[in-house]
Amino acid sequence: MTLNMGPQHPSTHGVLRLVLELDGxxxxxxxxxxxxLHTGIEKEMETKLYYKSLPMTDRMDYMSPMSNxxxxxxxxxxxxxIEEEIPARAKWVRVLMAExxxxxxxxxxxxxxxxxxxxxxxxxxxxxxxELILDMYEMLSGQRMMATYFRIGGLMLDVPKGFDKxxxxxxxxxxxxxxxxxxxLNNNRIWQMRTMGVAKISAEDAINCGLTGPSLRGSxxxxxxxxxxxxxxxxxxxxxxxxxxxxxxxxxxxxxMFEMRESLKxxxxxxxxxxxxxxxxxxxxxxxxxxxxxxxxxxxxIYHFKIITDGFKVPRGSVYVPVESGKGEMGFFIxxxxxxxxxxxxxxxxxxxxxxALAKLVKGRLLxxxxxxxxxxxxxxxxxxx
Amino acid sequence: xxxxIDASFMEQSITDFLNNKFPGKVxxxxxxxxxxxxxxxxxxxxxxxxxxxxxxxxSFDFLVDICxxxxxxxxxxxxxxxxxxxxxxxxxxxxxxxxRVKIADHTVAPQSLCDIWHSANWLEREVWDMMGIEFxxxxxxxxxxxDDDLEGHxxxxxxxxVYEEPQFSHNHDEVLITPDNPNH
Numbered sequence: 001m002t003l004n005m006g007p008q009h010p011s012t013h014g015v016l017r018l019v020l021e022l023d024g025x026x027x028x029x030x031x032x033x034x035x036x037l038h039t040g041i042e043k044e045m046e047t048k049l050y051y052k053s054l055p056m057t058d059r060m061d062y063m064s065p066m067s068n069x070x071x072x073x074x075x076x077x078x079x080x081x082i083e084e085e086i087p088a089r090a091k092w093v094r095v096l097m098a099e100x101x102x103x104x105x106x107x108x109x110x111x112x113x114x115x116x117x118x119x120x121x122x123x124x125x126x127x128x129x130x131e132l133i134l135d136m137y138e139m140l141s142g143q144r145m146m147a148t149y150f151r152i153g154g155l156m157l158d159v160p161k162g163f164d165k166x167x168x169x170x171x172x173x174x175x176x177x178x179x180x181x182x183x184x185l186n187n188n189r190i191w192q193m194r195t196m197g198v199a200k201i202s203a204e205d206a207i208n209c210g211l212t213g214p215s216l217r218g219s220x221x222x223x224x225x226x227x228x229x230x231x232x233x234x235x236x237x238x239x240x241x242x243x244x245x246x247x248x249x250x251x252x253x254x255x256x257m258f259e260m261r262e263s264l265k266x267x268x269x270x271x272x273x274x275x276x277x278x279x280x281x282x283x284x285x286x287x288x289x290x291x292x293x294x295x296x297x298x299x300x301x302i303y304h305f306k307i308i309t310d311g312f313k314v315p316r317g318s319v320y321v322p323v324e325s326g327k328g329e330m331g332f333f334i335x336x337x338x339x340x341x342x343x344x345x346x347x348x349x350x351x352x353x354x355x356x357a358l359a360k361l362v363k364g365r366l367l368x369x370x371x372x373x374x375x376x377x378x379x380x381x382x383x384x385x386x
Numbered sequence: 387x388x389x390x391i392d393a394s395f396m397e398q399s400i401t402d403f404l405n406n407k408f409p410g411k412v413x414x415x416x417x418x419x420x421x422x423x424x425x426x427x428x429x430x431x432x433x434x435x436x437x438x439x440x441x442x443x444x445s446f447d448f449l450v451d452i453c454x455x456x457x458x459x460x461x462x463x464x465x466x467x468x469x470x471x472x473x474x475x476x477x478x479x480x481x482x483x484x485x486r487v488k489i490a491d492h493t494v495a496p497q498s499l500c501d502i503w504h505s506a507n508w509l510e511r512e513v514w515d516m517m518g519i520e521f522x523x524x525x526x527x528x529x530x531x532x533d534d535d536l537e538g539h540x541x542x543x544x545x546x547x548v549y550e551e552p553q554f555s556h557n558h559d560e561v562l563i564t565p566d567n568p569n570h
Contacts, residue, residue: 035531042516043540047547078419207447207477210505221477223448228480317418320451320473320484333471335455343460344541346453348473356508385531 003367007036011116011371014381016355018370025367030359034352037385045345049311050076051152053345058146060347061383063108066101066137067325069150070094074231075321075332076152079314085281089274090154091233096167096270097140097149098232098323099263103174104133105326105378106256106263110181113253113375117194122181129177132170139163153287154280167271171264178260185253195250199361199373202247209357212350213328214259215377218244218252225324237266249376256378286312311340320348327351327378347386351379396481397422400444407437416486423471423484431472431487431496438474438485439502448475449499450482452509454517458543466490468519472499492517498524516541 001022007015015036021028041060045053057072058065077083111126134144139160141147149156185191201211206219216223224241226234242258244251281287288307289300316338322331328350337343354377361373397415401424404412411430416423426434438446450473457463466488475482487496498521499506510521511530518539521527538545 035529035533038531038533040540043545043547046541081419205504208504210449210503210509223477229482318455318471319419319421320471320482322450329450331451331473333451333453333473335469337457337460343457344453344455346451346471348451348453352508352512353505356505360504 005370007033012374012381013112013379014384016374016379016381016384018358020367020370022367027362027365027367027370030362030370032355032358034355034381035385037381039386041386042345042347046342049340050314050342051307051311053342054150054152055146055148057347058148059382060349060386061105061325061327061330061351061380062145063105063380064101064326065146066094066097066149067105067323067330069148070098070232071321071323071325071330071332073150073152074323075319075334076314078319078321079317079334079336080152080283080286080312081315082153082281082283082286085283086154086232087275087278087281088233089158089277090279090281092270092274093155093159093279094150094232095234095237096267096274097136099266099270100133100136100167100170102263102326103260104130106260107133109256109326109375109378110253113378114185114191116371116375118190119185119188122184125177125181129174132166136163136166136170139166151280151287153283154278158279164271164274167267171268171271174264175261178257182257192250194368194372195253195376196248197246198249198369199365199376200246200248201357201361205360206247206357209360210353211328211357211377212353213324213326213378214252214255215328215354215357217242218255218376219247220245225322225329229322231321231323237269239263239266249372252376313338313340314342318344322348325350327380327383328354347383349383349386351377351381352384355379355384392479393420393422393481396444396476396479397483400424400438400483403441403444404434404437408434421484423486425486425488428487428489428494428496431485432499432502435472435474435485435499436502444476445478446474446476448477449473449503449505449509450475452499452506452513454513454519454541456517456541456543468492468517470496470513470519489519492519495519495521497522498527500525515539518542 003020003022006012006017017033019031041056057068061068107126107130111123114122137147138144141149201219203219203221206216220243222243239262242255244255284303289303293300294304314336318335320333322329330350331348333346334342335344362370408430411427413425453471455469468489470487472485498510513519514527515530515532
C-alpha cells in the first residue's frame with residue numbers, strides 16, 4: 001500500500017511530505033519530497049550587499065537564529081581576513097548566545113518530539129523554559145525570534161544592564177528543570193518502548209550518510225565542530241562532548257539532554273569571565289563607526305554613508321566556515337569575486353543532509369516509528385529547503 | 387600540538403599521494419585564508435575521492451558538502467564556467483580540505499559519488515536542481531527543492547530574478563495573465 005504522509009502532518013515538523021510504501025504496517029520504502037518551503041535564499045544572497053544577507057540567515061533554521069548568524073559572520077570575517085580584530089567581549093557574548101540558542105533548539109525539539117510520541121505535558125514545560133531564552137533575545141536586540149544580533153565584526157549593541165542577571169537566573173534554575181524532564185521520560189515505559197532500539201544507525205552508516213550534530217554523536221562518533229575546529233574562542237571553554245552508544249532514538253535523546261547541561265556550563269563560564277572592552281571591532285570601511293563618532297568626526301560620517309549605501313568590497317576568494325548549530329554542522333561557503341556582493345553563498349544545511357538518511361532509518365520498521373525517527377534527527381524544514 | 391605544522395603535513399601528504407597515484411590529474415593547489423584546496427580533473431574525480439577515502443593514512447571518510455559556483459561573465463570564466471567544490475573531512479586526523487573541479491559546460495560533469503557516500507545522493511541532486519550540472523551515473527538525478535513546474539536552474543547567473551506585476555482592479559487590463567506575458 002502507498003501512504004502519503006504530509007505535507008500538513010503535525011509530526012513532520014514543518015512541511016515535509018513522505019511517500020511511504022507499506023506492507024501491512026511495515027515500511028518497505030520511504031521517499032521524502034521536499035521543497036514546500038523553498039524561498040531561494042541562496043539566490044537572493046547573490047543580489048545583496050554582504051551585511052544585508054544577514055537577516056535572511058535567521059529565517060533558515062528559525063530554532064537557532066543566532067547560530068546561523070554566527071556562521072555567516074564568521075565566514076565573511078574570514079573572507080575579509082579580520083578574524084583577529086574581533087574583540088574578546090564580542091566573541092564571548094557570541095559563545096554565550098550560541099549556547100543559549102542550542103538550548104532553545106533542543107528545548108523545542110524535546111517538546112515537539114515528546115508530543116509526537118504521546119507525552120504532551122513536555123511540550124508545555126519546554127516552551128515555558130524557552131520563553132526565558134526568548135526574553136534574553138529581546139533584551140539584547142528587541143526581537144524575540146529573528147534577533148540578527150550578531151554583526152560582521154562583532155555585535156549589534158553591547159549587552160544591556162540586567163542581562164547577566166537574567167542569564168544567571170536561567171543557569172541556576174534550568175539544570176533542575178532538565179532533571180525534571182529526565183525524571184518524566186528516562187524510565188517511562190512508554191517512552192522507552194517508543195525510542196529504544198528504534199531507527200538504529202551504526203557509526204559507519206552515520207558517517208556514510210553525512211549525519212552531523214547529536215544525530216551523529218548518538219551513534220558514538222565523537223565529532224563536534226566546536227572541539228574539532230574551534231571558532232570564536234571555544235577552545236578557552238571547558239566542556240564535554242557527549243556520545244551515545246546504541247545509535248537509536250533513545251541515545252540521540254540522551255545526547256541532547258546531556259548537551260543542554262554542557263551548554264549551561266559553557267554559558268556560566270562565559271558570563272562569569274565576560275571580558276571588558278568593545279563589543280565590535282574597529283575596522284574602518286567594513287564595520288559601522290560608533291554613533292557618537294559620527295556626530296563629531298567627518299571620516300566616521302563618510303564611512304557610515306559608504307557602508308550603508310555601497311557596502312564593502314571583499315577580496316576575491318572563497319572559504320568554507322562551519323559552526324556547530326543545534327542541528328549539526330552548519331557551514332557557509334562564500335565565493336567572492338572582488339565586488340561588494342557575493343558571487344555565491346552556499347549553506348551547508350545540517351537538516352537537509354540528516355534528512356537524506358531518513359529512508360535508511362525507517363526501512364523495515366513500523367509506520368509509527370517513522371514519527372519517532374523524524375523527531376530524532378531533529379530537522380527544520382526552513383533550513384532543508386532554504 | 388601545533389596545528390599549523392599538522393595542517394601543512396597533511397597538505398603535503400595529500401598532494402604527494404595524489405601525484406603518485408594519479409599523475410597529471412592534479413592541476414594545482416589553492417590556499418586562501420589558511421584553507422587548502424586542490425584542483426583536479428573532472429574525469430578522475432571519482433577515482434580520486436575513492437582513493438582518498440580508502441587510503442588508510444589519509445582516511446577521508448566524511449563527505450561534508452558538495453556545492454557549485456557559476457563564473458559566467460567573470461574575467462576568469464575561460465578557466466571553466468562552473469566550479470564544483472567537494473569538502474572532505476577526515477575524522478581520524480580532524481582535517482578538512484576541498485577538492486575542486488572546474489568544468490566548461492554542465493554536460494562534462496564528473497561522475498557521481500553516490501557509490502562512495504550515501505550523502506552525495508541528495509547533495510548532487512541539489513546541485514543539479516539549482517545549477518544543472520549533470521553528474522554522470524547518478525541513480526536518480528531529479529528535482530529536489532524547486533517546484534515541479536519551474537523550468538531552468540535558478541542558481542545559474544543567466545537565470546534572472548523575475549518581478550511579477552501584481553494584478554489589481556486599477557491595472558487589470560495592463561497585467562493580463564496570458565501565455566505571451568513572460569512573467570506569468
